[in-house]
Amino acid sequence: MPDIVIVAGTPGAGKTTIVDAVAKGKYKSINIGDLMTEIAIRKKYCKTRDEVRYLSNEETVELRNHAIKHIAKMKGELIIDTHATVQQHWRFVPGIPISDLKLLRNVRGIIYIDVDIDTLIKRRKHDNWERTREDEDRSLIATQRTVNISVLAFTAAYLNIPLYIIDNKEGQFAESRKLFAAHLKDVFQ
Numbered sequence: 001m002p003d004i005v006i007v008a009g010t011p012g013a014g015k016t017t018i019v020d021a022v023a024k025g026k027y028k029s030i031n032i033g034d035l036m037t038e039i040a041i042r043k044k045y046c047k048t049r050d051e052v053r054y055l056s057n058e059e060t061v062e063l064r065n066h067a068i069k070h071i072a073k074m075k076g077e078l079i080i081d082t083h084a085t086v087q088q089h090w091r092f093v094p095g096i097p098i099s100d101l102k103l104l105r106n107v108r109g110i111i112y113i114d115v116d117i118d119t120l121i122k123r124r125k126h127d128n129w130e131r132t133r134e135d136e137d138r139s140l141i142a143t144q145r146t147v148n149i150s151v152l153a154f155t156a157a158y159l160n161i162p163l164y165i166i167d168n169k170e171g172q173f174a175e176s177r178k179l180f181a182a183h184l185k186d187v188f189q
Contacts, residue, residue: 001072001075001105001106002071002072002074002075002076002077002078002104002106003076003077003078003106003108003188004071004078004079004080004104004106004107004108005077005078005079005080005107005108005109005110005111005183005184005187005188006080006082006096006101006107006109006110006111007019007079007080007081007082007110007111007112007113008082008083008084008095008110008111008112008113008148008152009083009084009112009113009114009148009168010084010114010115010120010141010144010145010148011083011120011124012115012119012120012121012123012124013113013114013115013120013123013168014113014115014123014168014173014176015081015113015168016031016081017173018113018166018168018173018176018177018180019079019081019180021173021177022177022180022181022184023079026077027076027077027078027079027184028074028076028077028078028079029078029079029081030071030074030078030079030080030081031081031082032064032067032080032081032082032095032096033049033052033081033082033083034049035066035067035070035071036052036060036063036064036066036067037049037052039063039066039067040052040055040059040063045059045063053086053088054088057093060093064096064100065100068096068100068103068104069103071104072103072104072105077188079184080096082095082096083095083148084112084147084148084149084151084152085144085147085148085151087136087140087144090140090143092144092147094151098155098158098159101155101159107159107161108161108187108188109156109161109162109163109164109183109186109187110152110155110156110161110162110163110164111163111164111165111166111180111183111184111187112148112149112152112163112164112165112166113166113168113176113180114145114148114149114165114166114167114168115167115168115169115170116167116169117138117141117142117145119169119170120141121138121141122170124136149165162186162187164183164186164187166179166180166183
């Protein structure tokens, strides 16, 4: 059974960049969205990752269940890279519901990576990934950040695990990376 830390963040906060920088060789990193996309494409539910969030609730639950079962069979110290919520037109769906986290059984902590709204908007506009981002206004981004931290705080309290928050400020990537590494060390000790 793996030891697991959940890493979530508002899209554009730099979550995956930090995870990839720290995980190299030391931890196994699993991106739930990538895993769900692989399964969705095999099942011909969609053609791209960005289409996954527009699938029906039933298809999303099926894909997430496959991903969770796959992760539960792994060993070692795992970082699960996911979203606290997935947003579509003011509809917020949990990235990993508590029922799925219980299936993983050994979630030891949650790390939330965030950044201020202006930086999020700037990063999303200049996103060089092959991703399609919705053009979201400030109020929607602010709402998603509030919903995200609320979901994660409740989840941490429910599972009786620590919640860490990193403000990944522009130009301070090295500091964010060091703080993330320190939080991982604390969780996995």
